[in-house]
Amino acid sequence: MPRSFLQLVYIHVLEFAREPGAIFWSFFFPVIMAWGLGIAFSSKMETKRNVALICNDTTFVHDLQGRQNTSRKDSVLTIVLGNSTSGITRYEVYITSRASANLMLKRGVVALIIENSDGRITYQFDARNNEGQLSYLQLEQWIKTGDDILKRGEISFISQKGIRYIDFLIPGMLAMNVMSSVLWGVSYTTIERRSKKLLRRMVATPMRKWEYMGAMFFTRYILCILEGLATFALARWYFDVSIEGSMFTVFMLFTAGFISFAGISVLVSSRTANTYVGNGLINAVVMPMMLLSGVFFSYHNYPDTMVAIIKLLPLTSFADAMRSVFIEGSCLYSTLPTILGLTASGLVFSFIGLKIFKWH
């Protein structure tokens, strides 16, 4: 191994290690984000919903407030439904007039109006409003029978490994981390060095250009693996996330994803010497993929035409394939098309990027 290559790797590591911000954003931020999102979507917290009740029949109100988990303060009836597994919903039922109930609905204070008129109960809500629908389903059952719908025997809550939100999230986050780490770590560093004329100074030596590029990508690859391991270690330890497929397949996929984004990073940083322009370029690549590629939520809710385009994005295929290995246990053979596709795209982007690359 030439001394120049080792020195180039060494200085890239030193630069990274001496920048506390870089360490935070590379190692701690993804771990904190995975933990935060995992917690947020794994444990149900208490939900509060407001409902308006139009009722002249005091017996009906007395009947409701006499039930379990119900209390009344002035004209507000508090009903607590659910349990720690299903999540607790606290209903604040405002006993009010028709005019006032309509106003509350218009203002979005309530999503459901219950009217008891001559012993007949009607439920009024917007059919497109999920909150109104959910409130109706729960309260209708409870008012009619005193039975909490969520305590019924026929409802079973999904909590098995592989179909939890955290199982969906972690493979996507690992893919996204590779994208962010490479784009910011390689593209931004290159643009900054070009803007400071450091690239120009370095190529004025006998340094071989492949050595410079090779050292930068080698360092970033090692850092990406360490970053990925940190995120996975948390997921494994705290959320009991496991890989159903083989580690080797994950490794191959991870490497292919890295190559793809390495190619994109060369292309993005190939010309500009302005860090502001560079910032914009990197964001223009990173942000759409971060939002559309289904890292945090499924992209299948987008219109079909958009889904077809989203599937072409490198992060989408990378995250989907990672998820299939993590959750479904996909083997190397079935992920091979993605591995080859990502690698090929990386090589094509690198080729174009290096062709137009400005060292001066």
Add this chain to the structure above:
Amino acid sequence: MDNILEIHDVCKHFKDVKAVDGVNLVVPRGEFVALLGPNGAGKSTLVEMIEGIQVPDRGQITIAGMNWKHHKNELHKRIGISLQENHFMEKLTVYETVNLFASLYNLPESRVEEVIELVKLQEKRKALSSKLSGGQKQRMALAIAMLNQAELLLLDEPTTGLDPTARHEIWDILSSLHKEHGLSMILTTHYMEEAEYLCSRIVMMNKGKILAQGTLGELLASNNSSEIIEFSLDGHFTDVEFLRWDGTRQLTWDNARQHGEIHVASIVDQLPVFLAKVKEQHLDLSKLECRRKTLDDLFIEMTGTHLNATTEEN
């Protein structure tokens, strides 16, 4: 004596601007040459073409008998460069930075210590480059330029933006490098003092062309060299032609500043005549200064502008 550098009819255009326009220059081995001219004169573009960073539109550049087209790798080993702007990796120390460049030249770490000592940065070897002053950064750039014991050192405005103390430190280092190691060096500058102090030959450039070249003495002698009597008068004179006499080579008068210059062959001979004229005309001198002609005076004579002016940049 063989030549380290030969430049023949070199041109470089940037869009509509002729940055370098038909330059011819020969630098013998061991010579310290200054390219002197205002900003935008084409000095940096010429140096960048010598460094192989820019490719000439026309003409040939030969360094130690080689050219960039055919001997790129060899030339990288034979030249040392210090760029106009020197930004290094901020999180690396002086030693780490110089060691990185040493590794790129495949040089041992012992050479790193040598060059750090040569530029007197031993005490700063563990300091991050972001913590260095402008002068120290420039010295580190010089250390890097000297690493490979180049046959030709190219220094692009090495003291621009430095305070006088830092500038003199750089001058001392460059001067001893030239004297003790016999290095061939080309330095671009717009400071005439720098060119006068350091260089054995001065090449004056403006608008991409070479205006004149030679030693300081040759340059000043070439243009019917004179010595100058500068004076200011109390009063409101629109004309001082009455001060002209046979020994006057050139008389200039600045109405606004009430300031004049008389170029004479010899101050020793002509100053008494000037003072006699002043007495005869009952004039009050508020300022009197006698000096030798400078490169700036010469540049003004040739171009009408000062050396520290800025011409159209490429």
